Amino acid sequence: MSTGPRGQTGPAFVPLARPDMGDAELSALAEVMASGWLTTGPKVKAFEAAFAQFTGAPEAVALNSCTAGLHLSLLACGVGPGDQVLTSPLTFCATANTVLHAGGTPVFVDVDRDTGTMDPGATAAAVSERTRVLLPVHYAGRPADPLAFRALADARGLRLVEDAAHCIDARVDGRRIGTIADFTAFSFYSTKNLATGEGGMVTTASSEDADWMRVAALHGLSRNAWARYAPGAPAQYDVEMPGYKYNMMDLQAALGLVQLSRLEQMQAHREALWARYEAGVVGLPLVRPAPLPAGWTHARHLYTVLVDPAHCGWTRDALQVALAREGIGTSVHFRALHLHTYYAQRFGLARGMFPNAEYHSDHSLSLPFWSGMPLADVDRVIETLDRLLAAAP
Numbered sequence: 415m416s417t418g419p420r421g422q423t424g425p426a427f428v429p430l431a432r433p434d435m436g437d438a439e440l441s442a443l444a445e446v447m448a449s450g451w452l453t454t455g456p457k458v459k460a461f462e463a464a465f466a467q468f469t470g471a472p473e474a475v476a477l478n479s480c481t482a483g484l485h486l487s488l489l490a491c492g493v494g495p496g497d498q499v500l501t502s503p504l505t506f507c508a509t510a511n512t513v514l515h516a517g518g519t520p521v522f523v524d525v526d527r528d529t530g531t532m533d534p535g536a537t538a539a540a541v542s543e544r545t546r547v548l549l550p551v552h553y554a555g556r557p558a559d560p561l562a563f564r565a566l567a568d569a570r571g572l573r574l575v576e577d578a579a580h581c582i583d584a585r586v587d588g589r590r591i592g593t594i595a596d597f598t599a600f601s602f603y604s605t606k607n608l609a610t611g612e613g614g615m616v617t618t619a620s621s622e623d624a625d626w627m628r629v630a631a632l633h634g635l636s637r638n639a640w641a642r643y644a645p646g647a648p649a650q651y652d653v654e655m656p657g658y659k660y661n662m663m664d665l666q667a668a669l670g671l672v673q674l675s676r677l678e679q680m681q682a683h684r685e686a687l688w689a690r691y692e693a694g695v696v697g698l699p700l701v702r703p704a705p706l707p708a709g710w711t712h713a714r715h716l717y718t719v720l721v722d723p724a725h726c727g728w729t730r731d732a733l734q735v736a737l738a739r740e741g742i743g744t745s746v747h748f749r750a751l752h753l754h755t756y757y758a759q760r761f762g763l764a765r766g767m768f769p770n771a772e773y774h775s776d777h778s779l780s781l782p783f784w785s786g787m788p789l790a791d792v793d794r795v796i797e798t799l800d801r802l803l804a805a806a807p
């Protein structure tokens with residue numbers, strides 16, 4: 415028992431997620447603070463090298479967000495006015511927003527009803543003369559069939575960019591996420607499996623594109639002058655292009671290096687939490703995450719169930735409110751983008767156009783899940799769900 419969010423006494427609040435930070439992260443931050451160099455410098459270089467080694471990608475470019483990574487990836491693919499990018503409506507708005515930032519047009523393709531990931535068959539049918547890039551999203555940590563999208567991109571002369579904000583550690587038939595697409599964008603936002611507060615990374619096999627990205631991420635300063643942002647740099651610089659301010663700080667990279675060294679342990683705990691949820695939810699009238707094909711692994715970012723009134727008598731929204739009253743935090747991943755005002759109005763989209771994405775949008779509920787979460791908290795969530803679902807709302 416402890417003091418709850420409103421000061422009342424009761425079981426402690428079970429949050430949806432928290433950053434999993436410990437003493438090692440604290441001392442890594444203190445070391446950077448004491449070094450006198452806070453922004454892009456040696457820690458960023460070391461984090462890029464460690465991340466490239468971790469994924470097996472030839473190049474890793476550290477940025478201040480996954481959003482920045484998606485934007486620069488699309489620009490590196492040459493996306494501009496008139497170009498279409500095929501993407502999932504079941505994602506965070508950043509995925510489609512960055513297509514617009516690049517000057518292109520996002521075109522939504524419905525997801526698979528079971529997995530929530532963009533359907534390769536529907537994607538092939540949506541390719542037009544104006545399509546330039548495929549942008550699938552690895553939903554909740556489940557790979558969005560990247561080998562199918564790679565084959566489609568190659569067959570149709572398209573580029574492949576993956577939104578891997580949810581998918582830092584997954585494999586498909588022995589190939590790691592980060593080594594399949596032309597560009598793979600990862601997020602280190604506070605709630606993600608590896609957190610630096612804000613932060614992101616793009617992996618690519620092209621050193622030319624990686625070099626361009628590093629210049630574009632720092633005002634467009636020439637590679638040579640870029641060193642100005644590192645200790646002992648030359649005073650002169652040259653502007654090659656009107657770049658962006660997308661660089662990662664050493665403060666973030668120091669956190670990232672520690673988190674990366676702990677990732678295997680953190681992922682193992684997510685695996686244990688996942689198994690405990692699966693064992694509990696199997697006895698409830700909820701739809702569990704779809705099983706994976708043999709030879710695939712899942713990054714275990716979110717444990718998301720589907721709350722279908724036809725099965726359990728509850729709407730997702732009513733169950734979410736009831737859980738919040740019981741001190742259990744949940745979230746919706748995601749309200750489909752075509753149901754948001756901007757996308758609906760700008761592109762003339764409406765309910766009914768992407769029925770599978772709408773099914774997830776209406777019914778999905780992400781339960782508390784983070785790498786520092788006690789296993790006992792899963793039991794508390796399951797017991798609460800069991801009690802609530804046994805009674806009509």
Ligand SMILES: *Cc1c(COP(=O)(O)O)cnc(C)c1O
Nearest residue numbers: 479480481506508579601602603
């Ligand atoms: C978190 C997230 C992003 C954006 O990541 P940032 O690092 O916050 O920019 C993009 N796509 C998806 C699917 C996400 O969940």
